[in-house]
Amino acid sequence: MSLVLDHVGLTVGQEVVINDVSLTFERGTMNVLLGPTLSGKTTLMRLMAGLDKLTAGTIHVHGKNVAGIPVRRRSVAMVYQQFVNYPSLTVYENIASPLRVAGLPKAEIEDRVTEASRVLRLDPFLDRLPAQLSGGQQQRTAIARALVKRAELVLLDEPLANLDYKLREELREELPRLFAESGTILVYATTEPAEALLLGGTTATLWQGRVTQIGATPLVYRKPANIDAARVFSDPPLNEMGVTKSASQVTLSDGRALTSDALLAGLPDGAYRIGFRVEDARIGPPTGATDAFPGVVSVTEISGSESFVHLDVGFATWVSLVLGVHDWQPGAAAEIRIDPRRVFVFDAAGLLLRAPEAMSVSPLAVMA
């Protein structure tokens, strides 16, 4: 079983919602669709499920064009961000509903529902109505409904977004395992880079209805093919600046000249965009060093084990990650230093020219 999207497009009125998307999904794989809200994740899933009609391209399942096949005859299951269950049916009946519609024999339904409710730890609640369950249990019920169907394609549309932190962690671990045995194609849409990294598998980054990159999840994170993919895969956002190089002189977009061309070493003259992630923005007290970017702290977000310090450097606001709780008060003067080996360099069109090497884990570095 494979699902192939070939130059798929969707235009609603004048608006291009999905723009020339080509993706291949193999059975038994975990595929992450990563993109911000309105990037087209849900729409793409609706197209894959057959809920909407494509306006361009084709979708092939097992090498067969599925354009004319209605949703109910496709082997698809879907879980949503909202907890979608039939409000008037018990948990048991909810889980059984796709099987009843399919007309399975009673014993088989009983078996599958029992199995799914055991795996999802819903056995004590089978007689309850969805409204009598907690959010996590409701979503488990919805997942169980998708599981019993044994669909070839399972679409998970931000399934954990409405759950609290602890439940999310729990279910995020369970989900891929639950479906792994059935050999189904699992497609998981999320807005969170961290979630994509935790899920692993293959990631396709989406930006404004277009797939900006496809690849193994950690690889896409380390080597985003272009600036759009890098932006989608950075949370907090990527720190960026526009620079121009001419005759070994690097000039910032605000006209300031840098003392060294280390950032763009070995690259020909021209305009570039430089991006670096929060962990590579080293913040410190102002030293007046010529290669540092001085600025004023605008916000410090403290999340416990780490703090995000937002620094207004004049032409942009950059974010720096520091471990532990730091006392960077808004208004304080500080500077950010960039390690030239830790930056992404994009060309004027936004294509990646250079990415930092993966960090090797050395025990010494951890000790320090």
Place this chain on the structure above:
Amino acid sequence: MLDKPWNNRAWFFVIPVLVFVLFSSIIPMMTVVNYSVQDTMGQNNFFWNGAAWFQNLLDPTTDIGGRFAAALVRNLIFSLVVLCIELPLGIAVAICIPRHGWRVGAALVLIALPLLIPWTVVGTIWQIFARQDIGLLGAALNSVGIHYNDTQDPTSAWATIVVMDVWHWTGMVALLAYAGLKAIPDAFYQAARIDGASRWSVFRNIELPKLQKVLVIAVLLRFMESFMIYTEPSVVTGGGPGEATSFLSLDLVKIALGQVDLGNAAAMSLVYNLITLSLCWIFFTVMTQLEQRKGS
């Protein structure tokens, strides 16, 4: 112990409301109570009559008691009939209203139009509409051989009033139900489509349960209003033919203003009021209890 200041002066804020309610409701109500326990021989001389008016009223063997019981039965039948028609019809209309585009506004305005017409005008429209000589409905029905005469035939009179009420108020049920339907996230419909659920099962298992709360409101509003109906039948049939469409409110006006029988009328108003109040309370309690039992 916390040293909390304890001060009851905040109650003074309630005084304006109390004064308003006193003049708008309690004093007028008390004059009715006053009439209901007294009798008069004219010249503004009243004397104590105890609970006699109430005893008469609640005893169906007396003249007034019989009238009251008959009118009460008519009211209950009328409310039941219009609820049974308007609720399903309103839901059906709401389901047919488009959800997107310019047609939404057009459909909503069209459906809301009858609600914006003053009640006496509704009555007048239907009174003329139903006439056998010049009324579109009356003349048309008779010309195709259906005997229809709302001034002589009780069935015709009832049919006219029921249809009129349905025409007037189904829109409100439809608007309420439409608001409820709009609140159902699209994901529910998608999930049903992926399941391969039928249209009926979508209605039965998604739409109807999700509409429950608005439908409770719709039932309450429609019951109250239909149980207190006065203007439209008074214009269309005047309670006739005979007593066929004499609802409690019409009878009350006849007794109070036609016969100036203040004692009976006052007792009747109070009992009428109490019946409406208690029926609404029962409705509301039963329906919210049902919901709570499901919800928790």
